[in-house]
Structure formats: C-alpha cells, structure tokens
Amino acid sequence: MQPLILVSVFLIATCGLIYELIAGTVSSYLLGDSVMQFSTIIGVYLSAMGVGSYLARYIGRGVLQRFVQVQILVGILGGCSASVLFLVFAHGTGFSLVLYCLVFAIGTLVGLEIPLVMRLLKDELEFKEIVSQVLALDYIGALAASLAFPLLLVPHLGLVRTAFLFGLVNVGVALAFLMRFPPTRQASQLLLAQAVLAFLLLAAGLALSERLTTLAEVQMFPDQVLLARSTPYQRLVVTQRSGDLRLYLNNNLQFSSLDEYRYHEALVHPGLSGLENPHKILILGGGDGLALREVLRYPTVTEITLVDLDPGMTELFSRHPLLSKLNEGSLRSPRVKVINADAFVWLRDNPGSYDFVLVDFPDPSTFALGKLYTISFYAELKRHLAPGGAAAVQCTSPLFARRSYWCILKTMEASGLRVRPYHVFVPSFGEWGFALIGPSRPGEHLPAGLRFLNQAALAALFEFPLDMSSLPVEVNRLSNQALVRYYEEEWRAVAQ
Amino acid sequence: MNRRQFLQGSLTLAGLSLVGCPSGRTPTLEGTVVGASWQRGHRLREASELKTGQRLRTDVAILGGGVAGLSAAWRLRRAGLEDFLLLELESDLGGNSRAATYPASRAPWGAHYLPVPTLESRAVIELLKELDVMDEAGQCREELLCHEPQERLYLHGRWQEGLFPTLGATRRDLKEWGEFQAEIERLRRLRDRQGRFAFALPAPLSSPEWLELDGLSMKAFVGQKGWTSRRLRWWLEYACRDDFGCSLEQTSAWAGLHYHAARPPADQLLVWPEGNAWLTDRLAAPLQERARTGCLVRSVRTDGRRVITRVEHREGAFEVESRRAIFCLPSFLRPFVLEGDAPERFTYAPWVVANLVLQRGDEAACWDNVLYESPSLGYVVATHQSLATRPGPTVWTWYRPLTGNPVTEREEMLARPWESWRQEIVSELSRPHPDLIDRLERLDVMLLGHAMVRPVPGLRASKALEAASQPKKGVHFAHSDLSGFSLFEEANYHGARAAEEVLAALDKRSPSLL
Incomplete structure (x- = not known):
C-alpha cells in the first residue's frame, strides 16, 4: 500500500x-x-x-x-x-x-x-x-x-x-x-x-x-475577451473591462465604448446636420451600427442603406445584447437596409443617388483596402451624391500618418470633389482625421442628445495645428497605390 | 521590367473551339491541350491542285486576322474603304491576342497587355482614343491601367516586390544593375541628326545609326560591359525570354536593348482580364461578314493588275479576286503561298501557354508573378483589376517560351501529352503555392509552334526586314515579324502602313497615321 x-x-x-x-x-x-x-x-x-x-x-x-x-x-x-x-x-x-x-x-x-x-x-x-x-x-x-x-x-x-x-x-x-x-x-x-x-x-x-x-x-488583448470569432473576412474580438467595450478587427482597435461617441459624432454630424432635409443615406463600412445610431437621430431620414462586407459583423452587432445596446439597436431599425457586399463593386454596380454618404472603411493597411481610397473610388462616390448632397470620409490619423491623411484628401480633390479636412481627438485612438464633402454650413441643424459636439466643438474640428497641416503628396491611384506605401511607412515609424 | 506581349497568329496556333467550360467540381483535375489547327496548316506543304469553286470580288483582300490584319482593316475603314475581305484560318479572330472564356473570368491565350503608347506609336494612340481607352489629353482610363501591386518575384522561399532580384543581392549585383540602368538612360536619349531615336517604338522609325549593335548578341554585349552578376544576367535574360522567346545568346543586343530603351523608365500598362483580346474583339466587331474564319489561304497569284487568292474552306474552295492584297500572315509562310517569294532569316520561337482555373486566388498576388531561375515566366492573374477587396475565383495564365533549337523544341512540344504539362506546371507553381492543387479546378494548355519571330543577331542589320516589307505586284505585307519582334505596336504599325500603301495605290487620300 x-x-x-x-x-x-x-x-x-x-x-x-x-x-x-x-x-x-x-x-x-x-x-x-x-x-x-x-x-x-x-x-x-x-x-x-x-x-x-x-x-x-x-x-x-x-x-x-x-x-x-x-x-x-x-x-x-x-x-x-x-x-x-x-x-x-x-x-x-x-x-x-x-x-x-x-x-x-x-x-x-x-x-x-x-x-x-x-x-x-x-x-x-x-x-x-x-x-x-x-x-x-x-x-x-x-x-x-x-x-x-x-x-x-x-x-x-x-x-x-x-x-x-x-x-x-x-x-x-x-x-x-x-x-x-x-x-x-x-x-x-x-x-x-x-x-x-x-x-x-x-x-x-x-x-x-x-x-x-x-x-x-x-x-493578446489587455482586457477581458468577451467574444472572439473568425468570419471568412476577418477576426473579430470584443473585449470588456469595467464598462469599456472594445472591438478589434484583425487585432486592430476599431472603437472603445468609452469614447466612440466622439468619433462617430464627428464622423456623422458635421455633414449630415448641414443638410436641410436629408432623406436617403448611404453608409459604406460601419457594420458596427454606431455611425448608423447617429444617423438615426435625424427624423427626416427615411431610407438608410448600409453596405458592409462582413455578414458576421452586422449580425453580431444587431443581435449581441451588449453590442446592440451600444448601437441602440440601430441595425434593426425599419429605416435601415443592410447589404453585405464589397463596397467598391456594389457602388459601381448599383445606381442611385444619396443625400448623404458616410465612408467608414478600415485604414488602408493593405493593397486590397487601398483600392477603397483611390481616385476611381471617389469618382464613384461622386456619382452617387444627389445634387446638394454631402459626404464624410474617415481618413486615418493626420498626426500619426500625416502624409497618408493628406494623400486621401488630395486624392478626393483630384477626383473633382470639394473637400474640407477636419479632425477630432479620440482618447483611445489619438487624433483622428476626416474629410467633409459638401454642405455649405456644417452643423446648422445639430440634433439633440449629443455628448460631444456643440457649435464651439464643431468649429474647432476644422482648425489644423502646425504638426498636422498639409504636406505635398501624391494622388492615390489604383495604378500606384501611393497611399498604402505612405501608410505602411508612417505606422511602422509609430510602432517603433 | 515588364513582360511584353507577343502577337499575331501563326498557323500553328490552336483553335479555341475545344475549350470547354468546367462542369462542376470533380475530384480529378480537368483540362486539355487545346487546338490542333497546325495539322491543317501543314497541308500547305503538300502540293495539291485545288478545285476552285466560286470567285468573290473585292477591292482589298486581307490575309490573316491577327493584330496586323485587323489593324489593316481598321485603317481602311477609317479612310472610308469598306470593300475588303479578311480571311482567317482559325475560328476566332485575334491571332496571338485571342482569349479563353471561363465562368470565373476570361483569360488570355497569349498577349496580355499593352504599354501606354509612346508618342511615336501614332496609330495605336488613335486606336486607343477611338476605343475610349485614352482621352484627348492622352490620359488613359485609370481602371484599365495595371493596378498596384504590379509585379513580384519568388526567390529564397519568399516573394519580393519588383522583378529584379534585390532580396539578398550583393553590392556588386546592385552596382551592375545601376550601371545597366544608367546605360539604358543614355541610350534612351540617343537621336540622330534627323531627330530619330536610336530605339523607337515602332521599331522601323528607329535611326539606322546604331545598327552595329544588331551584329552582337545580348550575351556578348553584357560580356563587353564586364557585367558578371548572375542576378543581372537572369533579369536581362528574363526580359529576352519574355519579349522574344529567346535566350541572351539568341537575342541581338539591339533588340535586347530596345526592350528597355524604347520606353519611358516607369511605363504604365493597359491590362484586361482577357488580355489584348479586349482590343482585337473591338477591332473585329465591325467587320461582320467581311471577315471569314476557317479559311486556309493556299496560294496568292498576281499579275500586277489583280490578285487571285485561292482559299480552302470546309464548305468548299473559293477564289478571291482583288485589286490589292495585304498579306498579314507570318513571313515564314510566304514560300508556301506566294510564287517565287522566299524571305530569309525568319525564325520563330515556340511557346506554351496554360490557363489555370482556380477556386480562389491569392490575396497577396500581383498582376505578374515570376519565379526566379525557373524555366517558365510565371503567371499573370486575370482578375487582378477586380475592385473587390477579397480574392474570389480566378484564372492564372502561365507562360513558357521554349528557347532551345526551335525545330526540335517544336517537335517535342507537340509530342508531350497534357499530363506531362500538368505535371510540370503544377509542380513548379506548388513551390510558392503549396495549396495550389486544392484550389485548382482546371488546367488547359495551348501550344504555339511559331509564336514569336526571334530577333537573332544580324536579322535587322541584314536589311532582310526592310526587303520583306516591300510590296510586290499588288501584294502588300504586314506582320509584326517585319519589325523583328512580336509586339502589338509593331503589328498595328505594319497593318496601318500596308493599308496606307493600298489607299495610296487606289487613290483614296487620307492623312497618314504613321
């Protein structure tokens, strides 16, 4: 024994x-x-x-x-x-x-x-x-x-x-x-x-x-992993730490619930609130439904088309209790039609013009994504703007990736769009940049219930300090993909 | 450096009629060696009396429906001359620019791109403007310019961007490469007193002053310069194989340098899923019944006033009587068809082209994907210009010129069964793509016996090209081989040139496009 x-x-x-x-x-x-x-x-x-x-x-x-x-x-x-x-x-x-x-x-x-x-x-x-x-x-x-x-x-x-x-x-x-x-x-x-x-x-x-x-x-993630799943398109990870929900796509932070309102209010409202009577809205990317939540604040908006590549993403954000709470159930709104398609191809193949178009793609970190920031893409975007219509585009950080940011702006201008650059500070991201097309008076009809934007904050978005100001850059074309090269260099420098 | 295209059909081109579409997924890989019109073409060697049937009359007979023949027809139509008849052996027009059609995409069977033309290629510029590829300011439509990333090279078990093997290159490799580029930059600017470039595109517009380079092989030229870098030699030979189907030794230095010096340093390419069939389809579309396929030209006889072309067709032989004829077939056929005509020195490289139909492409693929020190030239991706951000079903077109002795290479090529080609292609491409066999649905092989004229040392300097370009008793000549190499620009130039000769002879005045 x-x-x-x-x-x-x-x-x-x-x-x-x-x-x-x-x-x-x-x-x-x-x-x-x-x-x-x-x-x-x-x-x-x-x-x-x-x-x-x-x-x-x-x-x-x-x-x-x-x-x-x-x-x-x-x-x-x-x-x-x-x-x-x-x-x-x-x-x-x-x-x-x-x-x-x-x-x-x-x-x-x-x-x-x-x-x-x-x-x-x-x-x-x-x-x-x-x-x-x-x-x-x-x-x-x-x-x-x-x-x-x-x-x-x-x-x-x-x-x-x-x-x-x-x-x-x-x-x-x-x-x-x-x-x-x-x-x-x-x-x-x-x-x-x-x-x-x-x-x-x-x-x-x-x-x-x-x-x-x-x-x-x-x-791999600093916080608790609430959910991790692979779709055919990407790896989705949602983390949580005492009320801070974060979404990572292929390990890149997409938002933190603590400050995403700054990003999404800045993306949506300067443009959309400058329109008198917006009805038809197009959102490209943005499968998390957060920009959509902001768009739904406008009662005149009757028809929203959201085009996101990944059905896994839009389903998750319309069903998961915590995530759909964050976007206030926006993806289930009867005013919204969700289409899972490749945005550039969809845009080329579908006619229709929109009062306001939101472009919220992942950063141009690959040649595949770089196509979504080319002069050809913006020419398609222009075709889909109704007379007097407006658009807002996410353009990566003008501070960390200054040449990338101005390359996107210059590309949009080269496609014949009149563009106004603006930026916002999002604590979890840092300084983030956008481009505004149209309206003459951004912020004219700001909706109620915002947490970040008022008239004073709105005016400040359009001020660019010296370290983010314009630089000479190339136009991004399908045939040169200049942007992807800028982006890679600049973010590599940041990582070091 | 960029791959250039090769052009204009020869009789050994294979027909497309046998290309089937894959019907569903099968566990074994499907595919065929497509076409066998060479057997019909070889009947030209037999002497036989043709029973002649009906006789057709037309102003101009155009013999051959590759790029030269289609360009000649295009040029005649632009001048308002509509009474012509084009005769083609194969069931499709386009010659080396024909394409295959698969559910995933169309894909080239040969020429797959056109560089944005230099100012000297005036006829090409006019054509591109007519087809709305280029605007009046000379800007090409962006969606047709080859998207980045354009080229990559597989070496040391990984891909690098660009085709010069810089990954692991020594300082000496890079120094010699730099010297070569400096030499090209010098040659690019060379002009004679009349303002003609040393290396012009189209080639007949080049100055004759630097022709002594044609007596030298590219290999001898590299040796004279003292360049010993294996990588530089590989890269230069790649360019010669790609453009001419020749080794360094078989290529004249003039032609080898023309490849680099006749174009701007960073030339842009126009590409289409189906390759240059996009262009030839549009050149062919307006011809309708004025282009006849399945026609074997047996003989051309001329008395100076009229030209009689005898044609064999499965529905019966017939004759075409015309005031003029434009002979757009490769020059090696002339002794078989034209009495007393035997241009010398023309030799042709055989090529193998394969189309690989894949369930799913490669996310990181470039348009052109090359394997270092591999017998093939790699593959191009048909769906490269897709705007989608995710790889879907696609077709890869794989190329291999056979650079040995053309006669023996041709015989061996025609004798090899499909399984042997499949084995070679799949094992080569499995090196960079170990999962290829899981994604591969179909593999079709096209054998081109006389794919490209070979710019061997002395061909140009001997004046054989000029001599072969001269009209003879109402028969005019147009083919890219008259330039000594197989490029769209050259075929188009000769087609337009021969058409303008005919227009002048028939008193149809039209400002020259040359």
Whole structure:
C-alpha cells in the first residue's frame, strides 16, 4: 500500500498547486491587476485548505472511499476550472463569485487530502515517518508544479488543456486506488462508475479543448475577451473591462465604448446636420451600427442603406445584447437596409443617388483596402451624391500618418470633389482625421442628445495645428497605390 | 521590367473551339491541350491542285486576322474603304491576342497587355482614343491601367516586390544593375541628326545609326560591359525570354536593348482580364461578314493588275479576286503561298501557354508573378483589376517560351501529352503555392509552334526586314515579324502602313497615321 500512496501524494500535491496557479493566471488575464488576483486567490485557497483539513476530523470510517471521492471531485472541479472560468467570463455574469467559490471548493477538497492520506498510512508507518515523508513529497510536488506550469504547461498546452490534464491525474489516482484495493461492496462499484465517468468527461474536455483554447487569446488583448470569432473576412474580438467595450478587427482597435461617441459624432454630424432635409443615406463600412445610431437621430431620414462586407459583423452587432445596446439597436431599425457586399463593386454596380454618404472603411493597411481610397473610388462616390448632397470620409490619423491623411484628401480633390479636412481627438485612438464633402454650413441643424459636439466643438474640428497641416503628396491611384506605401511607412515609424 | 506581349497568329496556333467550360467540381483535375489547327496548316506543304469553286470580288483582300490584319482593316475603314475581305484560318479572330472564356473570368491565350503608347506609336494612340481607352489629353482610363501591386518575384522561399532580384543581392549585383540602368538612360536619349531615336517604338522609325549593335548578341554585349552578376544576367535574360522567346545568346543586343530603351523608365500598362483580346474583339466587331474564319489561304497569284487568292474552306474552295492584297500572315509562310517569294532569316520561337482555373486566388498576388531561375515566366492573374477587396475565383495564365533549337523544341512540344504539362506546371507553381492543387479546378494548355519571330543577331542589320516589307505586284505585307519582334505596336504599325500603301495605290487620300 505504502508506495502507491506516496506516489499519489506527490501527484495530488502537484495537481493542487496547478489548480491554484490556473485560477490566479486566468483571473489575472481576465481582470488584470495580477498582484491582487494572485494574493486573494492564494489567500482563499490556503484558508480553504485549512477548512478542509479541519473538516477531515468529521470523517470517521471508510477513509479510503472518502479519499477516492475527494480525488474524483477535485479532478472534476480542477480539471474544468479554466474552461468554466473562461466561459463564465465570456457569456455570463458574476465571474468573481464563480472564481472564488471554485477556488474555495478546490482548496477545501485539497485540504482534506493530506489528513486522509496520513490516516491511511497510520497502520503501516510510525507517526514521525508519516509526517516527514508525506509533507516532504507534498512540498516537492508543489515545486514540480511551480516549475512545470510556467515553463512547460502554459506555453505548450495552454491553461484549458493543462487543467483537464491534471484533472485526469486526480481521477487517475482515484482509479489506481480502486484497482489496487478492489471494491467488495456495492457502494464501491458505484465509486468505480463515478471515477470512470469523470475520467471520460475530462478526456472529452481535453479533446475538445482546441475550441476552448481560442478563448486563451486573452493574452493578446489587455482586457477581458468577451467574444472572439473568425468570419471568412476577418477576426473579430470584443473585449470588456469595467464598462469599456472594445472591438478589434484583425487585432486592430476599431472603437472603445468609452469614447466612440466622439468619433462617430464627428464622423456623422458635421455633414449630415448641414443638410436641410436629408432623406436617403448611404453608409459604406460601419457594420458596427454606431455611425448608423447617429444617423438615426435625424427624423427626416427615411431610407438608410448600409453596405458592409462582413455578414458576421452586422449580425453580431444587431443581435449581441451588449453590442446592440451600444448601437441602440440601430441595425434593426425599419429605416435601415443592410447589404453585405464589397463596397467598391456594389457602388459601381448599383445606381442611385444619396443625400448623404458616410465612408467608414478600415485604414488602408493593405493593397486590397487601398483600392477603397483611390481616385476611381471617389469618382464613384461622386456619382452617387444627389445634387446638394454631402459626404464624410474617415481618413486615418493626420498626426500619426500625416502624409497618408493628406494623400486621401488630395486624392478626393483630384477626383473633382470639394473637400474640407477636419479632425477630432479620440482618447483611445489619438487624433483622428476626416474629410467633409459638401454642405455649405456644417452643423446648422445639430440634433439633440449629443455628448460631444456643440457649435464651439464643431468649429474647432476644422482648425489644423502646425504638426498636422498639409504636406505635398501624391494622388492615390489604383495604378500606384501611393497611399498604402505612405501608410505602411508612417505606422511602422509609430510602432517603433 | 515588364513582360511584353507577343502577337499575331501563326498557323500553328490552336483553335479555341475545344475549350470547354468546367462542369462542376470533380475530384480529378480537368483540362486539355487545346487546338490542333497546325495539322491543317501543314497541308500547305503538300502540293495539291485545288478545285476552285466560286470567285468573290473585292477591292482589298486581307490575309490573316491577327493584330496586323485587323489593324489593316481598321485603317481602311477609317479612310472610308469598306470593300475588303479578311480571311482567317482559325475560328476566332485575334491571332496571338485571342482569349479563353471561363465562368470565373476570361483569360488570355497569349498577349496580355499593352504599354501606354509612346508618342511615336501614332496609330495605336488613335486606336486607343477611338476605343475610349485614352482621352484627348492622352490620359488613359485609370481602371484599365495595371493596378498596384504590379509585379513580384519568388526567390529564397519568399516573394519580393519588383522583378529584379534585390532580396539578398550583393553590392556588386546592385552596382551592375545601376550601371545597366544608367546605360539604358543614355541610350534612351540617343537621336540622330534627323531627330530619330536610336530605339523607337515602332521599331522601323528607329535611326539606322546604331545598327552595329544588331551584329552582337545580348550575351556578348553584357560580356563587353564586364557585367558578371548572375542576378543581372537572369533579369536581362528574363526580359529576352519574355519579349522574344529567346535566350541572351539568341537575342541581338539591339533588340535586347530596345526592350528597355524604347520606353519611358516607369511605363504604365493597359491590362484586361482577357488580355489584348479586349482590343482585337473591338477591332473585329465591325467587320461582320467581311471577315471569314476557317479559311486556309493556299496560294496568292498576281499579275500586277489583280490578285487571285485561292482559299480552302470546309464548305468548299473559293477564289478571291482583288485589286490589292495585304498579306498579314507570318513571313515564314510566304514560300508556301506566294510564287517565287522566299524571305530569309525568319525564325520563330515556340511557346506554351496554360490557363489555370482556380477556386480562389491569392490575396497577396500581383498582376505578374515570376519565379526566379525557373524555366517558365510565371503567371499573370486575370482578375487582378477586380475592385473587390477579397480574392474570389480566378484564372492564372502561365507562360513558357521554349528557347532551345526551335525545330526540335517544336517537335517535342507537340509530342508531350497534357499530363506531362500538368505535371510540370503544377509542380513548379506548388513551390510558392503549396495549396495550389486544392484550389485548382482546371488546367488547359495551348501550344504555339511559331509564336514569336526571334530577333537573332544580324536579322535587322541584314536589311532582310526592310526587303520583306516591300510590296510586290499588288501584294502588300504586314506582320509584326517585319519589325523583328512580336509586339502589338509593331503589328498595328505594319497593318496601318500596308493599308496606307493600298489607299495610296487606289487613290483614296487620307492623312497618314504613321
């Protein structure tokens, strides 16, 4: 009996510390502030172990069976811990409550283990032998865990799989005990069934953990990952941190809910509020529905066409509770028609003129996206403007990518559009630039309920300080893609 | 450097009638070697008496419906001469500028671009203005100019932008490349006392003063300059293979330098999914019944007053009696068709062109995609000018000139089965595109036995080209091979020139476009 028990002590000590480290790491990833997370989790875990050790006195007969039961339970709870925590974080509420309950439960069960093991050995060894051997292996197991966890397990397996793997170790110990000391009574048969079931559950978790580990992408983002999904067009990640929702497309920040109103009010209102009676609106890009939310503030607007490439994006932002709350359900408005198509091709193939056109594409970081900023594109845009119509275009940052910004402006002018440059400060982005086509009096009819723009702020948008002022640049054509080259150079410089 | 096009059909061009459209996805790759009109063309070698049927009368017979023949017809029509008849062997007009049609896109079977013309290519400029490609100010429509990124080169397991292999180049490579460019810049500006450029496009407008370069091979020229960089030599040879189907050794230095020096340093290209078929389709459209396909010209006889052309057609032989004829077939056919006419020195490079139909293109693809030190010239992407931001179904057109001995290369080429070409093409392109076979739906191969005239050393200096361009007893000659290389501009020039000769002979006055 003795060697099996001593090996088990080493293994279960390793498992115990692994679960503690997993809980600390997951909560640090998801909630930030790792000092606080690790301190509180170690505190809760150790105190729970104390509770477990104390509770061990209430276990009278059947120590062996109780030990096996504890192993199965620890295996299940610890094994599923990482995935449960990620899933609760992504889809539910009360993450902290679940976290500390789980830590407390695992801690309590682990606390039960050592006293029970010592009692199993009490007939075979002297007391001083028991204490020294069991505690020595317990501490060595902890060392093994603390070294393997950062060096091997997290880098190669990730958190979710590590948890399942050690859950299997716990259940494996339970099974070994049941094999070594075969059950004679019916209750023990039941135990064996439970252990096998737990083993299968954890093995399935391990096998499916590929899907769950995508959640471990949290490492790339500063905040909690609320949602991560790949569409045929892009990788969408939404993060959340105390009320700040952020959308990343292919790891580029698209907005932060704390300050997106500055961006979207600046994009929409200078142009749209300068029109007398806008009816027909076209939005190119903007599948998050946030610019649309601003457009819907105008009661005269009756017909809005939103063209965004990615159905995954527009569906997500019309259905997800938090995201559709952010855009105030704009994508479900009866005034809106959503079309999922490539904007340039759609524009070329569809006639129709619009009182106001909003162009909100991703920055020109690739040759494919660069096409959407060419003289040919703006010539199409011009064709779709109703007489007296207006348009506003997102044009990247005039501060970080100054030549790119002025290249876009110059390209629009070269296509025969009369353009006014303007910019806004968005804390999560920095200085951001736009181009306005049309109306003679921007801001004439600002709607109620805005959070950023008033007449004074509006006038300031059109002032350009020296470090963002115009530079000599080339016109961006399909045949030269000058903009993509400017953009790449300038943002590379910023990154360095 | 840019690939140039090759032009104007020869009898070994293959017909398009066999190009089928792929019907749905099949587990095995489909495809064919298309066309076999060379077998019909080779009947010219047999002496046979033709039973003549009806005799048609027209002012001008145009023999051959490639770019030269279509340009001649275009030029006659511009002068108001509408009474002509154009005869073409293949079932489609266009010669080397014909195209394949697939559900994903049309795609070229040969010539696939036209550089924005230099000022000397006056007829091309007039044509582009007529087709609304160019405005009165000389600006071309932006959607037709090749979009960036235009060219990339695969070497050391990755793609670099541009075709000169700069990735991993030594200082010496770059120095020699710089010297070459400086030399070209010097040659580009050279003019004789009459103001003619040393290297003009079209080539017949060039000054004869620098013709001693034609006696030298490009390889000898590079050797004289002391350029030893392997990369520079590869790049120069790539240009010769691309434009002429020749190795450095087979290309005259005059022709090899003309490629670079006859155009501005950063020339822009006009491209279409179907390549230059976009142009030839528009030249062919107004001809209607005045162009007859499936016609094998067996003989042309002339007595100075009238020209009798005997034609074999599946519905029966016939004769065309005309006041003038414009012979727009490649010059190597002249001994078989024209009595007592045997121009010398004309040799032709065989080419293989393949169209690869893909479920999905490559997001990072350029228009022209080349593999360093590979026997092929790489591939061009038919849907490159698409405005979509995501890659969809597409067609890649792969080119390989056969630069060995033309006679043996031609025989071996015609003997190889489709499987052998598929094997070569798929394994070559799988290097940069390991997933190619998963995306590839169809692969069709076109074999062109006499695709391009070869500008071998001495061809131009021997005055053989001028001699072959002279009209003979009412028969006028137009083909790009009369310029010594196969370019749209050259074929168009000769077509327009021969048409103007005919107009003058028939007293139809019209200001020259040359």
